[in-house]
Amino acid sequence: MSLDTVKNAEQTPEAEQPWAELGLKQDEYARVRELLGRRPTGAELAMYSVMWSEHCSYKSSKIHLKQFGEKAPHSDALLVGIGEQAGVVDVGEGYAVTFKVESHNHPSYVEPHQGAATGIGGIVRDIIAMGARPVAVMDPLRFGAPDHPDTRRVLPGVVAGIGGYGNCLGLPNIGGEVVFDACYQGNPLVNALCVGVMKHEDIHLAKAAGAGNKVVLYGARTGGDGIGGASILASETFESADGKPAKRPAVQVGDPFEEKRLIECTLELFGEGLVTGIQDLGAAGLSCATSELASNGSGGMRVELDTVPLRDPSLSPEEILMSESQERMCAVVEPGDVERFLEICERWEVTATVIGEVTEGDRLEIFWHGEQIVDVEPGTVAHEGPVYERPYARPEWQDALQADDASRLPRPAGGEELRAAALALVSSPNQADASWITDQYDRYVLGGTVLAQPEDGGMIRIDEESGLGVALATDGNGRYAKLDPYRGAQLALAESYRNVATTGAKPLAVTDCLNFGSPEDPAAMWQFAEACRGLADGCRALGTPVTGGNVSLYNQTGEAAIHPTPVVGVLGVIDDVARRTPMAFAEEGHLIYLLGETRDELGGSAWAQVAHGHLGGLPPEVDLEREKLLGEILVSASRDGMADAAHDLSDGGLIQALTESCLRGGKGARIVVPDGVDPFVFLFSESQGRALVAIPRSEEVRFNDMCAARGMPAARIGVVDGEELEVQGQFTLPLDELRTAHTATLPALFG
């Protein structure tokens, strides 16, 4: 077996290289040769090919994502903006919070349990790498048709994976989404969000500074995980001893116990000030960690690759560089601190090895048994990947889709039909109670969970003395985005923002996971471009900057792409979590107010889907000024103790929100349809900028005055009362019947 050294590459410029198999385009390979002034070695080729992949380089999405920075609203709260592994937001009292959502879609289709588990593992390491203690996770999920046999394979596996990993790490799961739609059949979306807390002074960035500092790799030993691609290199250019390419697993298996020790160990290392720079190992493993650490710092880096502890001794150096073995971190440590660093790792039974050091120059140099196999300028690997301006075009079917308005659909008339439609809606898989899933997640661990599913947002107490806390929600509606991707992205933002404000927290910042089809398809690329534009404009209007996120493209089987699915996470802050507003109607006699305006807006609605299997027309209008005002009203109502409960209106409209608040509190409601309003529209429309609040009678005047003074439409529509949900003059639904309908669906499908 011959080693492809730098020297060898210089001497054999014409050697054939499997760049195409590794996913590089011809011009990309030519560019690598140009950057190096010679052909790359096998190891260099491995590094460039993974780092220049769509997943790592964002080559198709970069030009659109730029807007998040360019259009970003000014925010005093932003401590670390877009571009780091995760953004950092100032939440006051010296605390900073970092949060990010990421996708693990494809791996979760191949092996649902492990794919979803390692998705949680990856996002949690991102958060630790910022210097923060992870405090909660969330899991926005999308599956194919609920009754499709493959959904029975994917969903239980994904849920068990997320639960198995997150529960074992001891991170409460405080929210997420479950959406079914046939468009996700071969492309389920498994997004995962993690939020972490630190003190301002603890923010750590991924950079390697200070010549002579040591590079320490710690955590799991490196195996052949996720390097299907790299084994091409091993087999084609460097045959293994017996001439056969070794077997390399395409599936990564997570070890949450290893990650738990990694978290505790890393936090102790931070606590003792032993970490100068740090990077998690995720996609592209060591290739990514070494090149990013080196290019973000001032100096160069030298790595002795044969010191990397291996799980599989047959790995070639190329494979070691590309391995995506989970539960690993890479730190830069001052020489005097190395001993203590290793001691703490030993205490947590975490394997730690010095694999190299920061050097004077500006090169990343990697050696294997004393021979140099990589000599590159790290920035060319990490940051100077190709950038594409992919062609995009509004698909020609868009007009027809928008013209196919939901107003043509037959609507229920009269109490009996409305009642049946209500039951059908609240028991449909997308609107049904998700506890079959969420009961598999620990929401209590760490003792800081103030709100969790099924509340509008999850809320975590940060400081036990002051009661300072944060709230988070994630939302996305692929049906809306399919009808209009620009507006769809803003609708996702608006809903997430509204969910956070409903809990009483003030929305501050945004993270997003953009799940789309193939960037090589101009229609999908147009959806992507429109969604980015919509989200960037929306964030500017709401004053909530995007701090980070993730792009997942190629969610497509053949010609069939998923609905464009921008998932938006919003983070808010609340001074005292004791002031939180829950969603439950808990007190008889409280007055139910509907905030906002209801219009005849049923395009893309849950009703259109449930009653008619229909998707067409335009989604509801967005008015971000109104969303902002609604948010202020909800936050004031919480702070001043006016509202006893609040619940935002979103898919499913008023009837869905009433059902959830009644069932949560175990109390009924008597509702009056306002004069001149069509009962069907009143109950089922999905007009935005609305929320329900329950107000004690003693607060009614004050609450009304506040709404009037600020110009917020507020209508008293009923009262919390009894054991039934009654829409006067229309129908009555006993809570027991409602509860059975709402809760039986998922257990029947998956139990």
Next chain:
Amino acid sequence: MTAHPEASGLGRIGVVTFPGSLDDGDARRAVRLAGGEPVALWHRDADLRGVDAVILPGGFSYGDYLRCGAIARFSPVMGKVSEAAREGLPVLGICNGFQILCESHLLPGALTRNDHLHFVCRDQRLRIENAATAWTADYVPGEAITVPLKNGEGGYIADEATLDALEAEGRVVARYLGGNPNGSRRDIAGVTNEAGNVVGLMPHPEHAVESLTGPTTDGLGFFTSVLKKLVTA
């Protein structure tokens, strides 16, 4: 027990952290809220630092990969805990801690995979059956409480003779109400040893000590019980 140099008086309750413990912080908070002084113990400690009682918290010690609690049982600190427990030191094992106590044979029986095969997290009603143990004296016999339950392997199991003996000797500490969440024999949620100082409990009282973060504050009684006992001892 011999006096320990660190002992500052009564009410020092040790909470052991094993690799993979998760609810150790919550257990310490519960001790604090109940008026005691929590003392962090590490699994490699070969000394209990003179604590007056020990809590083995919930979590996934050693990942719970082999069997829950099977590996933690062999840690140095457990050697000391076992010794002290046999001499009467109050010990409470919650969830994973209960599993460790069974694996250590400080309590009879074992905990097996939930009969529905899923991890379950929910607010669980319980009936306190034995209000005479070191950890339940602040409850009234028959009192119903609600505390979180969260586990994947919470089904209590023992042979019929053992179960009969537990019932006859009043050693069932708590029973599930409103539906058995995991297939536990005879709805058993917790048991005690003959002396009543060692209690194992599957649900999590330490998550029900503040109304803001728990479903109730019903769990506080476990911690106040042992603290009172220490004062009057």
Next chain:
Amino acid sequence: MARVVVDVMLKPEILDPQGQAVQRALPRLGYEGITEVRQGKRFELEVAEPVDDAALARVREMADALLANTVIEDYTVRVEEPDPAQAAA
């Protein structure tokens, strides 16, 4: 009545955190000299009819479809001779 045993193990190249945890624990308990531990599953199936080739083929199908996750696991199927001790019990 016959018993067919299906052994399901993670493929050799797949990380086995369970086996690792056991292996790491052994020296602490004073057991040295075990260089690797892998943990898998064992299924014992009681088959009503005589186990001929066709029956074995069907068990193999079951293993493939349900008992093993062939993305990450391998399995073996074999007939087990009745253990006289068991049979007596």
Next chain:
Amino acid sequence: MARVVVDVMLKPEILDPQGQAVQRALPRLGYEGITEVRQGKRFELEVAEPVDDAALARVREMADALLANTVIEDYTVRVEEPDPAQAAA
């Protein structure tokens, strides 16, 4: 180097929900005629030294102390002949 296999099964009188779940799923997948399924664990231990009686006795101790919970589980220990296919890889 030799491989010792430890099989750990729930005692017959102990309910096995995992095995039951498998058994219930089989007819739904079209497999009839399996009257019972029990699911247990299989451990493969690679032992550095030759496996003589003393070594086997030690593995038995490990099984008793750690690999099985004898309150609810039984175990068997046996040496496995090296699989030639594996050995070559």
